[in-house]
Amino acid sequence: MPVLAAEWTFADFMLSVLWIFGFVILIWLLITVFSDLFRRHDVHGWVKVLWVLGIIILPFLGVFVYIITQSRGMAERNQQAVQQEKQALRQFVATPADELERLSKLHDAGKLSDDEFAQMKAKVLQGS
Numbered sequence: 001m002p003v004l005a006a007e008w009t010f011a012d013f014m015l016s017v018l019w020i021f022g023f024v025i026l027i028w029l030l031i032t033v034f035s036d037l038f039r040r041h042d043v044h045g046w047v048k049v050l051w052v053l054g055i056i057i058l059p060f061l062g063v064f065v066y067i068i069t070q071s072r073g074m075a076e077r078n079q080q081a082v083q084q085e086k087q088a089l090r091q092f093v094a095t096p097a098d099e100l101e102r103l104s105k106l107h108d109a110g111k112l113s114d115d116e117f118a119q120m121k122a123k124v125l126q127g128s
Contacts, residue, residue: 029063030055036074037066039081099124 037043037051055062067074100121107117 026059026063029067030059033063033066036070036077039077040073042073096124096127 033055034052037048040048043051051062051066055066103112103117103120103124106112107114112120
């Protein structure tokens with residue numbers, strides 16, 4: 001039986017929006033907690049299994065208990081992951097200052113002539 005517009009009130013709409021919002025928040029929290037849980041190296045397999053079972057059986061309670069009891073560790077592990085990503089990115093992306101330092105070392109070692117150094121330095125400074 002189709003729902004007619006007359007049967008659908010603004011309160012029903014707001015309640016539906018609230019339910020959808022709660023569901024999206026639950027999914028986001030589950031992803032956050034599971035990613036932290038499986039990233040951990042200080043917790044052994046059986047403890048992870050117990051956390052997963054607790055979160056699956058009682059999702060909101062399990063997520064909230066995990067966040068309350070593990071929040072400090074979550075923040076530290078998240079910060080470590082960010083630092084590792086920054087280090088990995090720095091290995092592939094050189095800043096103009098890094099390039100100039102590398103060129104200066106090559107020039108000081110005699111591997112680049114004055115003209116080559118000036119040309120490459122100009123390219124690096126043009127690109128930044």
